[in-house]
Amino acid sequence: MPEQLIYAMEVFLNGLMAGVLYALVALGFVLIFKASGIFNYAQGVMALFSALTLVGIMDGQVPFSHIINAVFGTEIHHFGWHVPALLAILLTMAVMVLFAWLVQRYIFKHLVGQEPIILFMATIGLAYFLEGVGDLMWGSEIKKLDVGLPQGINLPIETFTDGIFGYGFFIGNLDLVATAIAILLVAALVIFSQYSKEGRAMRAVADDHQAALSVGVSLNFIWIMVWSVAGFVALVAGIMWGTNSGVQFSLSLIALKALPVLMLGGFTSIPGAIVGGLIIGVGEKLFEFAIGPMVGGATENWFAYVLALIFLVFRPQGLFGEKIIERV
Amino acid sequence: MFYREAGDFKTTYTDDNQTFPIKFDRYRYYVVLAVAFGVIPFLINDYWANAFLLPFLIYSIAAIGLNILTGYCGQVSLGTGGFMAVGAYACYKLMTGFPDVNIFFHIIAAGGITALVGTAFGLPSLRIKGFYLAVATLAAQFFLVWLFNKVSWFYNYSASGQINAPERFVFGVPVTGANTEAWATYLFCLVFLTISAIIARNLTRGMQGRKWMAIRDMDIAAEIIGVNPLRAKLSAFAVSSFFIGISGALFFAVYLGAVEVGEVFGIQKSFLVLFMIIIGGLGSIFGSFAGAAFLVLLPVVLKLIGVDLLGWPTDIVAHFNLVIVGALIIVFLIAEPHGIAQLWRVAKEKLRLWPFPH
Numbered sequence: 104m105p106e107q108l109i110y111a112m113e114v115f116l117n118g119l120m121a122g123v124l125y126a127l128v129a130l131g132f133v134l135i136f137k138a139s140g141i142f143n144y145a146q147g148v149m150a151l152f153s154a155l156t157l158v159g160i161m162d163g164q165v166p167f168s169h170i171i172n173a174v175f176g177t178e179i180h181h182f183g184w185h186v187p188a189l190l191a192i193l194l195t196m197a198v199m200v201l202f203a204w205l206v207q208r209y210i211f212k213h214l215v216g217q218e219p220i221i222l223f224m225a226t227i228g229l230a231y232f233l234e235g236v237g238d239l240m241w242g243s244e245i246k247k248l249d250v251g252l253p254q255g256i257n258l259p260i261e262t263f264t265d266g267i268f269g270y271g272f273f274i275g276n277l278d279l280v281a282t283a284i285a286i287l288l289v290a291a292l293v294i295f296s297q298y299s300k301e302g303r304a305m306r307a308v309a310d311d312h313q314a315a316l317s318v319g320v321s322l323n324f325i326w327i328m329v330w331s332v333a334g335f336v337a338l339v340a341g342i343m344w345g346t347n348s349g350v351q352f353s354l355s356l357i358a359l360k361a362l363p364v365l366m367l368g369g370f371t372s373i374p375g376a377i378v379g380g381l382i383i384g385v386g387e388k389l390f391e392f393a394i395g396p397m398v399g400g401a402t403e404n405w406f407a408y409v410l411a412l413i414f415l416v417f418r419p420q421g422l423f424g425e426k427i428i429e430r431v
Numbered sequence: 432m433f434y435r436e437a438g439d440f441k442t443t444y445t446d447d448n449q450t451f452p453i454k455f456d457r458y459r460y461y462v463v464l465a466v467a468f469g470v471i472p473f474l475i476n477d478y479w480a481n482a483f484l485l486p487f488l489i490y491s492i493a494a495i496g497l498n499i500l501t502g503y504c505g506q507v508s509l510g511t512g513g514f515m516a517v518g519a520y521a522c523y524k525l526m527t528g529f530p531d532v533n534i535f536f537h538i539i540a541a542g543g544i545t546a547l548v549g550t551a552f553g554l555p556s557l558r559i560k561g562f563y564l565a566v567a568t569l570a571a572q573f574f575l576v577w578l579f580n581k582v583s584w585f586y587n588y589s590a591s592g593q594i595n596a597p598e599r600f601v602f603g604v605p606v607t608g609a610n611t612e613a614w615a616t617y618l619f620c621l622v623f624l625t626i627s628a629i630i631a632r633n634l635t636r637g638m639q640g641r642k643w644m645a646i647r648d649m650d651i652a653a654e655i656i657g658v659n660p661l662r663a664k665l666s667a668f669a670v671s672s673f674f675i676g677i678s679g680a681l682f683f684a685v686y687l688g689a690v691e692v693g694e695v696f697g698i699q700k701s702f703l704v705l706f707m708i709i710i711g712g713l714g715s716i717f718g719s720f721a722g723a724a725f726l727v728l729l730p731v732v733l734k735l736i737g738v739d740l741l742g743w744p745t746d747i748v749a750h751f752n753l754v755i756v757g758a759l760i761i762v763f764l765i766a767e768p769h770g771i772a773q774l775w776r777v778a779k780e781k782l783r784l785w786p787f788p789h
Binding site for chain 2: 142169170173174210213214217219220221223224225227228229230231232233234235236238239243359362363365366398399400401402404405408409411412415416419
């Protein structure tokens with residue numbers, strides 16, 4: 104087999120793994136969008152915030168210690184205990200549920216019935232707010248996140264491909280775990296929304312707010328639940344990316360990467376988010392591999408957007424989105 | 432008492448159609464202009480020019496531009512930073528390519544080039560709407576920044592990848608480069624802002640502005656009553672990008688002098704200008720000024736209170752800035768979706784009845 108093709112295959116596989124992570128973030132968007140029509144720009148910052156909180160709880164950091172120290176002149180930083188990973192994840196989840204309740208109670212309750220673009224801008228404001236709060240609570244330095252996920256290169260795959268092609272593929276353990284978790288998560292979400300009572304209520308709300316309200320579904324409860332689920336998805340994405348490259352501000356930028364995924368797959372479709380994520384992940388890696396060296400590299404910054412833009416001109420609702428019908 | 436139409440008789444159609452129909456408003460406008468042109472240049476110092484006045488003037492132009500697109504024509508754009516970069520780099524290439532031409536024309540031409548680029552990126556707006564379009568404009572943002580970073584022709588193959596504004600003169604006074612004085616740069620930007628604001632104000636209250644607003648309020652209905660959506664949307668993109676390009680050129684040439692594109696014209700800049708028009712007021716020229724002034728002043732004031740008065744570390748104050756800006760956006764969207772401009776309008780309405788409100 105020619106060498107270039109083997110490299111391309113490796114790039115393809117790595118693209119698939121990256122695509123799964125994009126899809127994971129995009130899922131959070133789709134959930135909220137379907138249930139409440141809110142396009143939640145803050146999803147990426149939620150991932151950052153949840154990862155920060157997780158690290159903070161695990162290390163026993165004192166929240167807002169920077170301000171407390173600045174105002175009262177004290178020198179407190181840590182409680183001095185370490186919380187096991189699983190318990191910390193549960194506690195973080197509780198924080199995200201609280202966050203979901205606060206967001207619903209104090210922001211989106213007052214914005215019901217507004218135009219989608221107003222809601223979108225409100226979530227941009229929310230993103231800024233949450234980013235500031237996260238930094239104030241836990242400090243803005245880069246943190247290491249380790250909840251016991253395997254890292255480094257996967258040896259069995261390397262030796263296996265080395266035996267076949269004479270060249271070992273470099274595929275990270277973490278990527279494999281992330282893929283498995285993403286698949287599990289998607290399956291769980293599908294089962295939840297298809298077979299549980301709350302899931303059915305969620306789909307009813309997504310179909311028609313008023314009809315759902317008239318058969319006794321509590322919109323408020325559903326929205327809080329959806330934001331909590333999105334918080335959970337954000338937490339999972341935050342753990343994956345945080346383990347990979349440390350918990351830092353750039354984590355919140357994955358939200359920007361998820362946007363073209365959504366546009367490609369359609370805002371309203373869970374399969375769309377997954378397929379879109381895979382297409383973007385593979386597409387940008389292969390593009391960088393094939394065309395990148397010719398134009399100076401770093402094409403990953405914009406390739407996804409331009410692909411989505413060109414695609415949208417021909418199919419404005421995305422791959423799997425509902426057809427947009429407009430009436431006067 | 433004095434803030435009302437009574438006694439101010441209009442005898443011609445021109446009188447009837449003027450921008451400020453109330454006498455008090457008219458005089459206030461002249462006074463503001465007189466103070467801006469005649470008083471401030473004598474009082475200005477370097478600190479105030481760099482910390483507040485120059486960014487305020489330049490961001491106001493950008494906010495007016497974005498307000499035409501988003502506030503009047505209803506097309507949300509997150510590509511403002513990218514378009515400002517186009518203005519800056521166009522200005523740089525023109526300044527170094529044609530050193531004999533006055534910089535005034537370079538900046539106008541930079542605006543024109545940005546208008547062309549903006550129109551090209553506005554083409555998808557005919558097919559996609561709402562936040563699909565908002566995300567599509569992100570393509571412009573990232574692609575343009577990447578382009579200016581990677582293609583060395585744009586920065587004249589300089590080793591640092593930065594662009595530096597050479598020294599240029601207007602009427603023998605330096606306005607760019609290292610030896611500028613505060614009053615000269617201030618007046619230079621102020622001239623651009625005044626002209627931009629007058630053009631924008633008259634465009635938006637004329638036929639073109641009404642077409643834009645018709646498209647904003649409901650594009651299909653607008654099409655049925657005879658507004659050509661292609662022309663209306665693309666003209667909004669062109670005019671908006673023109674102003675944004677001018678502000679980008681000024682930001683680079685007059686205010687900063689040296690620019691590294693990813694840092695200065697990144698996505699944060701797009702959000703900043705968007706926040707200005709949300710807080711100031713969507714669909715209002717005055718709102719563009721108010722929003723720009725507010726968001727330029729906020730960090731300055733916070734720094735004064737937090738760092739100088741309370742002695743907190745700078746990073747905490749910077750984080751507080753984020754929290755406050757985010758919270759303000761949400762509060763304004765909930766409580767007053769039309770921004771500071773609406774507060775101003777309500778105040779004027781009250782003033783007309785004062786002191787006998789019934």
